[in-house]
Amino acid sequence: MGEAGPPQELHPMFQKFSEDHLVSRSGERRTFRRIIVVAGRSESDVEMAVQPVYVRWLDSSPPVFTSVLASPGKVELHLSTTAANAEESEQVLTAAVAAISEVLGESLVSNDGSPIEAVVGRLLKDRG
DSSP states (O other): OOOSSSOGGGHHHHHHHHHHHHHHHHTTOEEEEEEEEEOSSOHHHHHHHHHHHHGGGGGSSSOOEEEEEEETTEEEEEEEEEESOHHHHHHHHHHHHHHHHHHHGGGEEESSOOOHHHHHHHHHHHHO
């Protein structure tokens, strides 16, 4: 099964035209995103654990939005913010990731978006 979206050979053209269109609509603002991967917990359990933490970021500057996405064997938390200042956005996202990582404890697989397979492979490689 292929990827969703345009065929590979059309990616450069799609990126150029979509980027030009989006820049004209968004000005200097950009979206910054982080993905946290969780295993061993249900979507609703993850949501209940982290909701009290992430709800306070809705009023931060810039605000951080959270989506909880479940798929077989894992739950992903997508954190995003939109702002003109990349440094400020990265600082807010770093703080948000740290706070959520603390709440998730041992069920945290990665806080940099790495898939379970990559994390396990890295751990096995480190063990020798």
